[in-house]
Amino acid sequence: MPMTQSPPFAAGIDLGGTKIEAQIFDFSFNRVTFHRIPTPQTYDALVAAMADQISWVESHATGLPLGIAAAGLIHPVTGIALTANLPASGKPFPADIALAAGRAVTYINDCRAQALSEAQFGAAKGYASALCLNLGTGIAGGFVVGGALLPSALGLGGEYGHFALPAHVVQAHALPIIACGCGRSGCMETLISGPGLARIVQHRTGRSLTAQQIVALRANDAAIAQCWAIWCDLAAELIHTLSLTLDPACIVLAGGLSQAPNLVDDLTQAASKSALRGYAPPPILMAQGGDATAARGAAYAAFLERGRA
Numbered sequence: 653m654p655m656t657q658s659p660p661f662a663a664g665i666d667l668g669g670t671k672i673e674a675q676i677f678d679f680s681f682n683r684v685t686f687h688r689i690p691t692p693q694t695y696d697a698l699v700a701a702m703a704d705q706i707s708w709v710e711s712h713a714t715g716l717p718l719g720i721a722a723a724g725l726i727h728p729v730t731g732i733a734l735t736a737n738l739p740a741s742g743k744p745f746p747a748d749i750a751l752a753a754g755r756a757v758t759y760i761n762d763c764r765a766q767a768l769s770e771a772q773f774g775a776a777k778g779y780a781s782a783l784c785l786n787l788g789t790g791i792a793g794g795f796v797v798g799g800a801l802l803p804s805a806l807g808l809g810g811e812y813g814h815f816a817l818p819a820h821v822v823q824a825h826a827l828p829i830i831a832c833g834c835g836r837s838g839c840m841e842t843l844i845s846g847p848g849l850a851r852i853v854q855h856r857t858g859r860s861l862t863a864q865q866i867v868a869l870r871a872n873d874a875a876i877a878q879c880w881a882i883w884c885d886l887a888a889e890l891i892h893t894l895s896l897t898l899d900p901a902c903i904v905l906a907g908g909l910s911q912a913p914n915l916v917d918d919l920t921q922a923a924s925k926s927a928l929r930g931y932a933p934p935p936i937l938m939a940q941g942g943d944a945t946a947a948r949g950a951a952y953a954a955f956l957e958r959g960r961a
C-alpha cells in the first residue's frame with residue numbers, strides 16, 4: 653500500500669460495478685492510502701458498504717471533504733439515481749449514503765470526476781479547456797473550462813454516447829441501428845463503446861470477438877482492420893460534433909478502449925478527415941490519472957464544494 657508522510661487532505665470513493673475503492677489524498681492530491689472492497693449487488697448492502705468505506709476514511713481523519721464518483725445520473729430535483737451498473741436506480745442514493753454515514757458527501761458522475769482530475773492534475777493540465785472522453789462499456793465524458801466543470805443544468809452534460817450516429821457513415825457501411833440501453837435507438841454508444849466495436853465486427857464479418865481481441869487482431873486481419881477503420885470514423889464524428897459544440901483546447905481519452913495501441917494516431921488521422929476544411933481537430937491526449945483518476949476528481953470536487961459552502 654503506497655504511504656507517504658503527507659497528512660490527509662481530501663478523500664474520494666470510486667464506486668464501480670465490481671469494486672468500491674476509497675482513497676485518501678494529500679494537499680497535492682497525491683494518493684496517501686486506499687481501501688478496496690467488492691460492490692454488493694443489492695441496494696441495502698450497497699448503501700451499507702458505502703457507509704463502511706466512509707467509516708474507513710473517517711478512521712484516518714475526521715471531516716475530510718469526501719466525494720463519491722459513480723456511473724449514472726442523479727436527478728437534480730428529486731435526487732433519484734439512474735444507473736445501469738449499480739442496483740441503485742429509482743433510489744435517492746446520495747441521500748441514503750449520507751444518512752447511513754452520518755455525514756455530508758459530494759456525489760459526482762465518474763466521467764465528470766475523471767475530466768476534472770485530468771484537467772487539474774493530468775494530461776490536460778495547462779490547457780484552457782479540456783474534454784475528457786471515456787471509451788469503455790459505455791461512452792461518456794466531461795468538459796472542463798478554466799479548471800472547473802462546465803455547469804450542467806440537469807447533470808446531463810457529458811452523456812455524449814447518446815448522440816445520434818452520423819447518417820453518412822451508417823449509410824456508407826450499412827451499419828445496423830440498434831436499440832440503446834437508454835431507451836433510444838441508434839445512439840453513438842451502440843457502436844463505439846467496447847461492446848459496440850464487437851457489434852460492428854459481428855455485423856460485418858459474422859465473428860463474435862471481444863473488443864480486446866479485435867484490437868489485438870486489427871494489424872494482421874484485413875476484415876478486422878476495416879471494422880476498426882469504421883469504428884475510428886464513427887469516433888471521429890463524435891469528436892467533430894463535440895469540437896463544433898464546445899471547441900475544447902484538447903481531448904483526453906480514457907477508459908478500456910483508450911488502451912488500444914496507436915489509438916491517438918488512428919483517431920487523430922480520422923478526426924482530421926472529419927474536421928471542417930482548414931481546421932485541425934484538437935490535440936488528442938491519453939489520460940494520465942490511471943486507477944486513481946475518478947476518486948481524485950471526486951475528492952477535488954468535494955474540496956471545491958466545501959470552499960463554496
Ligand SMILES: [Zn+2]
Nearest residue numbers: 814832834839
Ligand atoms: Zn442511448
